[in-house]
Each structure stands twice: as C-alpha cells, then as structure tokens.
Amino acid sequence: MDLTDKLLSSFIAFEDQVNVNDPVHEIRTEALKRFEKQGFPNKKLEAWKYTSLQDLLTTDYSIFPKSKCALEYANVRQYFLHEIETFKIVFVDGQYSSFLSETTHDGVDVCLFSAAIEKPKYKHVVDAYFNKVANQKDALTNLNTSFANEGAYIFIPKGKAPLKPIEIIHFATGNTPQILLQPRNLIVLEEGAEAQIIERHQALSPIEAFTNSVTEIYAAKNAILDYYKFQNDQLTASLVDNTYIDQKEGSEVRVHTLSFGNKLVRNNLNFYQNGEHCNSVLKGVTLASERQHIDHYTLVHHAQPNCESHQDYKGVYDDRSVGVFNGKIIVDQIAQKINAFQQNNNLLINDKATVNTKPQLEIFADDVRCSHGCTIGQLDEDALFYLRSRGIPEKESRALLMYAFANNVLESVKNNALERRVKQVIADKLGVRLGFDL
Amino acid sequence: MLHIENLHARVEEKEILKGISLDVKPGEVHAIMGPNGSGKSTLASVIAGREDFEVTDGKVSLDQQDLLDLDPEERAHAGVFLSFQYPVEIPGVTVTNFIKASINESRKARGLEEMPANEMLSKIREKSALLEIDRKFLSRSLNEGFSGGEKKRNEIFQMAMLEPKLAILDETDSGLDIDALRIVANGVNKLRNKDNAIVVITHYQRLLDYIVPDHVHVLYNGRIVKSGTKELAKELEEKGYDWIKAEND
Numbered sequence: 001m002d003l004t005d006k007l008l009s010s011f012i013a014f015e016d017q018v019n020v021n022d023p024v025h026e027i028r029t030e031a032l033k034r035f036e037k038q039g040f041p042n043k044k045l046e047a048w049k050y051t052s053l054q055d056l057l058t059t060d061y062s063i064f065p066k067s068k069c070a071l072e073y074a075n076v077r078q079y080f081l082h083e084i085e086t087f088k089i090v091f092v093d094g095q096y097s098s099f100l101s102e103t104t105h106d107g108v109d110v111c112l113f114s115a116a117i118e119k120p121k122y123k124h125v126v127d128a129y130f131n132k133v134a135n136q137k138d139a140l141t142n143l144n145t146s147f148a149n150e151g152a153y154i155f156i157p158k159g160k161a162p163l164k165p166i167e168i169i170h171f172a173t174g175n176t177p178q179i180l181l182q183p184r185n186l187i188v189l190e191e192g193a194e195a196q197i198i199e200r201h202q203a204l205s206p207i208e209a210f211t212n213s214v215t216e217i218y219a220a221k222n223a224i225l226d227y228y229k230f231q232n233d234q235l236t237a238s239l240v241d242n243t244y245i246d247q248k249e250g251s252e253v254r255v256h257t258l259s260f261g262n263k264l265v266r267n268n269l270n271f272y273q274n275g276e277h278c279n280s281v282l283k284g285v286t287l288a289s290e291r292q293h294i295d296h297y298t299l300v301h302h303a304q305p306n307c308e309s310h311q312d313y314k315g316v317y318d319d320r321s322v323g324v325f326n327g328k329i330i331v332d333q334i335a336q337k338i339n340a341f342q343q344n345n346n347l348l349i350n351d352k353a354t355v356n357t358k359p360q361l362e363i364f365a366d367d368v369r370c371s372h373g374c375t376i377g378q379l380d381e382d383a384l385f386y387l388r389s390r391g392i393p394e395k396e397s398r399a400l401l402m403y404a405f406a407n408n409v410l411e412s413v414k415n416n417a418l419e420r421r422v423k424q425v426i427a428d429k430l431g432v433r434l435g436f437d438l
Numbered sequence: 439m440l441h442i443e444n445l446h447a448r449v450e451e452k453e454i455l456k457g458i459s460l461d462v463k464p465g466e467v468h469a470i471m472g473p474n475g476s477g478k479s480t481l482a483s484v485i486a487g488r489e490d491f492e493v494t495d496g497k498v499s500l501d502q503q504d505l506l507d508l509d510p511e512e513r514a515h516a517g518v519f520l521s522f523q524y525p526v527e528i529p530g531v532t533v534t535n536f537i538k539a540s541i542n543e544s545r546k547a548r549g550l551e552e553m554p555a556n557e558m559l560s561k562i563r564e565k566s567a568l569l570e571i572d573r574k575f576l577s578r579s580l581n582e583g584f585s586g587g588e589k590k591r592n593e594i595f596q597m598a599m600l601e602p603k604l605a606i607l608d609e610t611d612s613g614l615d616i617d618a619l620r621i622v623a624n625g626v627n628k629l630r631n632k633d634n635a636i637v638v639i640t641h642y643q644r645l646l647d648y649i650v651p652d653h654v655h656v657l658y659n660g661r662i663v664k665s666g667t668k669e670l671a672k673e674l675e676e677k678g679y680d681w682i683k684a685e686n687d
Contacts (some may be wrong), residue, residue: 386526389486390536390596391514391544400539404530404579 249275445496456660517603586613623648
C-alpha cells in the first residue's frame with residue numbers, strides 16, 4: 001500500500017482517538033479531502049522542481065507510534081538549551097511528555113495544542129486562529145491539518161511576555177524505526193506581546209523519521225517574536241516545515257533557520273504582512289555535507305504599505321550536498337513604500353555539491369524599494385593564503401573562512417546559549433577546534 | 439639566517455625570478471628595491487609559500503631549514519612573516535580572534551599549550567599601544583573597511599604579536615600618509631633585535647629614511663643586479679631606475 005493510501009485509511013483509526021463532534025474535526029475532514037485530491041507534491045510542480053520527496057514516500061512509516069516511551073532527562077539533556085532557564089514543550093514520538101516539559105499558565109499560556117482544542121476556555125482562540133493563515137492549497141499542510149491533534153500551543157495576551165524563552169522539542173526515540181510525525185503548533189501573540197521560541201526536531205538514533213510540521217503564528221499589533229528553528233537532526237531524518245505567519249500593524253517577526261543536520265529539509269516559510277509598518281526578518285545559515293538536501297522556500301507577501309522585509313540566507317555546501325533557495329516576494333498594488341531586501345550567498349566547497357537559487361519578485365506597486373542578490377562561489381584563495389601565512393593550517397583556515405561567511409547571520413541571534421550552541425555545531429561540523437571561542 | 443641560492447620561479451609559463459641569491463644574517467635589515475614588475479613581490483610570495491608560483495630551481499632556507507618543502511603555515515611556524523602589500527579583508531572574524539587563532543595555532547605546532555587568556559590580553563594591549571591602535575579597532579572585522587594606513591598598521595601589529603625570526607615587509611609604505619608611515623616604521627624599529635631580521639621590499643626610498651637598511655639590493659628583471667649600502671637607495675631616489683635598466687637591458 002502506498003503512503004497516500006495508508007494515510008487515507010489511517011484516518012478512520014485516527015477518528016477513534018479524537019472528538020469527531022468538535023468543529024476542529026470538520027476542518028480536518030475538509031483538509032483530508034483536499035489532500036486526497038492533491039496527493040504528495042512531485043517534481044512536475046514548479047515549487048518542487050528541485051526537491052523530490054519520492055525517496056521518502058517509499059518508506060512504510062508508522063503513523064501512530066506503538067507505545068509511549070519514557071526518556072530519562074539525563075539522556076536528552078544535551079538537546080535542551082537550558083535546564084531551568086526556559087519553558088519546555090516536549091514530545092516523544094509524537095506524544096506529549098509531561099515529565100520532560102515545563103509549561104505555564106502564569107499570565108501566558110505555554111502548553112499543548114491537544115489541550116487547547118479540548119478545553120472550552122481556549123475554544124474562542126482555536127476558533128479564531130486554527131487553520132486560518134495556513135495555506136489550504138498546500139498539500140502537505142492539508143495532510144498535517146487532517147491529522148492535527150498535538151503540538152505546541154502558545155498564547156501571549158496583550159502586553160505580556162513569558163518570563164523565559166520557550167523550547168519546543170520533538171524527539172523520535174527509535175522505538176519506532178520508521179515514523180511519520182505531524183506536529184501542529186499554534187502561536188498567538190496579542191497586541192504588544194513578546195516571545196522568544198526555539199524549535200527543534202531530534203531523532204535519538206539514526207532512524208527514518210519523516211516530520212511534516214505546520215506552525216501557525218499570529219502577531220497582532222506591535223507584537224515582537226523571535227523564532228529560531230534549530231535543525232541539526234540525524235542524517236537519516238527528514239523534515240518538511242510549513243510555517244505561516246500573519247503580521248498586523250507594527251509587528252516584528254524574526255525567524256532564524258539554522259540548518260546543519262537532516263537527510264532532507266524543506267522549509268516553507270511564509271510571511272503575510274496584513275498591517276502597516278510591519279517588519280519581517282528571515283535569516284538562514286546552512287552547512288550541508290554528504291548527501292544532505294536543504295531547501296529554503298520563502299514567501300513574503302506585502303499586502304499593506306510602509307512595511308519592510310529582510311532576507312539573508314547563507315549556505316555552505318560540501319561533498320554531494322544540494323541546496324535550494326527560492327525566495328518569493330509579492331508586493332500588492334496598494335502596498336506602496338515597501339522596502340524588501342533579499343540576499344542569498346552560497347559557498348560550494350566541493351565540485352560535486354549543487355545549489356539552485358532563484359529570486360521571484362512579483363511587484364504590483366510602483367513606489368517600492370526591492371533589492372535582491374544571489375551569489376554562488378568558492379573560498380577565496382587569497383584569503384586562504386593570508387590566513388595560512390599567519391600560521392593557521394589549511395583545514396582551520398578553510399573552517400575560519402566558512403565560519404566568517406556565516407557569521408553575520410548569527411550576529412542577530414539574541415539567545416546567547418543558542419548562539420554558543422550553533423557556533424559549537426559549526427566548529428564540530430567543520431571538524432576544527434580554533435584557537436579562540438567561535 | 440635566510441639563505442637564498444639561485445632561486446628560479448615562474449607563474450604558468452612566465453619565468454619571473456631568474457636566479458636570485460641572497461643571505462640575510464640575524465639583526466640585519468635588507469632592502470629590496472626595483473622598478474615595477476621586477477619580481478619583488480614574487481620573491482616575497484615565494485618565500486612565504488604562495489602556491490601560484492612554481493619554484494623551478496634553487497634553494498631557500500631559514501636557519502638551515504629548507505623552506506620550499508613547507509606549507510605556508512609551516513613556514514610561519516618556522517618564523518617567517520609576510521606583511522602583505524594588499525591585506526585581505528575577512529568580514530566576520532575580528533582582529534582579536536584572528537590574532538588569537540594565529541598565535542595559538544603556531545603554539546600548537548610547537549607543542550605548546552594555548553596562550554592563557556590574561557597573557558594574551560596583556561600582550562595585545564602592549565603591542566597595540568606600540569602601534570597606536572585603538573581598542574575598538576581590535577573588535578572590528580579583519581581589514582574590513584580599514585583605510586590603507588589601518589591595514590598596514592594591523593599587519594605590523596600582527597608581526598609584533600607573532601614575533602617572527604624573519605619579517606618580509608612587502609610595500610608596507612604604499613598607501614600610507616607621513617604620520618602613518620612614521621608610526622609603522624617606529625613600530626618596526628622597536629621590534630628589531632639582534633636575533634631577528636627584516637627584509638623591506640619597496641619601490642621608494644622614503645620608508646628607508648625611517649627603517650634604515652644595512653644592505654640595499656636592486657632587483658631587475660628577476661635578478662639582483664646591484665647591491666650596496668643605504669647610499670644606493672638614495673642614489674636610486676635621485677636618479678630613478680632608468681640607469682639600472684640601461685645597464686642591464
């Protein structure tokens with residue numbers, strides 16, 4: 001049975017686990033119908049020209065993990081940024097782990113999507129926001145919506161900010177060696193609210209985990225959100241991340257996508273500016289090697305005037321790795337005085353590595369500043385000689401240049417623990433220990 | 439200390455160095471002068487180990503250690519330092535971090551521990567003061583947006599930090615105004631001692647007013663065609679290079 005058929009037939013079993021009388025379930029059922037028509041995306045679609053899911057779809061995934069698996073904190077502590085200094089929403093093989101989590105309802109809600117759709121006090125939020133900004137024409141988003149039942153639920157009321165950053169971590173234990181995970185996150189920031197969120201997906205052994213995640217983010221007037229996607233999973237694990245962000249007047253949302261691991265990653269990052277004076281920041285650092293395939297597919301839709309967007313993606317590709325950057329910017333006719341900036345720079349370390357980069361601008365307003373640029377190059381030989389002539393060996397010199405190349409994207413990371421972690425991952429991945437703290 | 443014997447080097451099919459011999463003893467300053475295109479910078483690059491040039495004949499050694507078989511970093515570990523004519527801009531790495539990496543890699547190569555942080559810091563303070571370098575300058579990205587003078591001061595600062603046996607200053611005076619020239623030259627002079635040696639490569643005599651050479655050599659068309667004392671540099675300044683060309687063409 002192919003995966004599409006398996007998913008369609010699993011839906012009946014899924015219905016035994018959820019409240020089918022809830023309005024949420026109507027949304028699921030509609031989404032499933034759409035997915036059934038669409039099927040998984042293939043390379044014939046323009047948006048999937050450079051990334052094929054075909055290999056992933058031949059695996060016989062478990063759709064519902066067999067049993068709950070308990071993890072000892074000591075065994076997974078390395079994947080958390082902090083023991084105490086963060087809230088944590090932790091899932092193990094798709095199921096919530098209360099033992100590893102630290103949630104809160106103290107002025108803000110940092111808890112579970114499953115709880116939010118069950119409890120009457122959250123009903124108005126779920127009704128107002130669930131599956132509203134998510135693209136209903138996107139097949140994988142529809143697939144996720146069909147099975148949407150668990151994930152993070154974060155609600156920050158007007159003017160509030162959680163006391164500490166929030167970590168969302170999805171572990172795959174390896175108890176189920178082939179697993180399909182579909183977390184669904186709903187994040188709402190009311191007027192003037194602020195938050196910092198770090199998300200990661202982590203398989204604990206080299207298993208075939210395939211995660212199809214959807215995150216909906218709503219940033220009301222003057223809200224500020226820093227969102228970090230830290231992608232450093234096993235080289236057997238794959239991720240399609242669909243993130244949709246609705247921004248209202250004066251809000252600022254910054255998303256850093258830090259991609260180091262995984263077999264295949266597709267980041268569909270979509271910003272919709274639905275108010276004036278919004279600022280959207282999209283930053284990415286990618287370090288790929290072996291046969292990794294990392295695809296960044298961004299959309300910034302400027303639907304209101306006087307807004308800004310800044311995109312800066314840097315990628316370093318070694319071995320036979322493949323990189324894709326597709327950056328689409330739409331500026332509606334009424335969206336005058338827009339400043340949209342897009343930059344994608346890539347280094348190819350190996351002749352066999354590939355990068356496909358494509359800016360896509362659709363501009364219907366006349367008074368806008370839109371700049372974009374992409375480069376694909378190699379390490380500068382003059383710079384390499386300069387470093388070596390100062391006694392830094394070739395391997396370390398190359399690493400230093402790659403680190404330097406990615407560094408300006410990291411400068412805007414506001415979480416120091418995360419910044420240190422990322423620099424350590426870069427040094428480890430480049431296989432060097434430099435004579436200073438990166 | 440530095441021994442060069444019958445050195446021939448080419449880039450692609452073009453022979454640039456056509457048999458250079460030179461001996462530099464500890465404590466000495468040698469100036470290498472010559473018109474543009476005579477091979478001065480090539481000589482500096484070949485000693486430092488740039489791979490664009492192919493050495494076809496001859497020897498280069500430092501304290502009896504053959505340099506030609508060594509990688510650029512190994513030559514640096516052996517005590518060679520090249521102050522670049524055009525220092526490379528490296529955005530994303532601060533001056534301080536670069537110098538730390540440079541010193542600690544050299545120490546690692548000699549089997550030493552990393553330099554303790556406080557020792558590093560006080561050394562950076564001392565040497566940056568010597569070259570009148572502002573503290574803020576040290577946290578800027580290496581050479582990025584630096585003026586010509588700042589780049590050259592930064593080169594000599596690195597030399598001061600690394601304390602090489604042999605420093606080759608390639609056109610260190612180019613792009614410097616008179617104040618910067620004085621600071622740089624003063625820094626170099628303070629770094630001179632009986633155990634190290636300096637080779638100054640320059641087109642003009644003016645740097646040699648400040649860094650006074652023991653020997654002056656004129657390089658022309660890939661060969662040293664004349665050697666003398668500092669008076670030779672003055673003669674070149676007055677008469678230009680045409681008479682050298684006329685004697686040798």
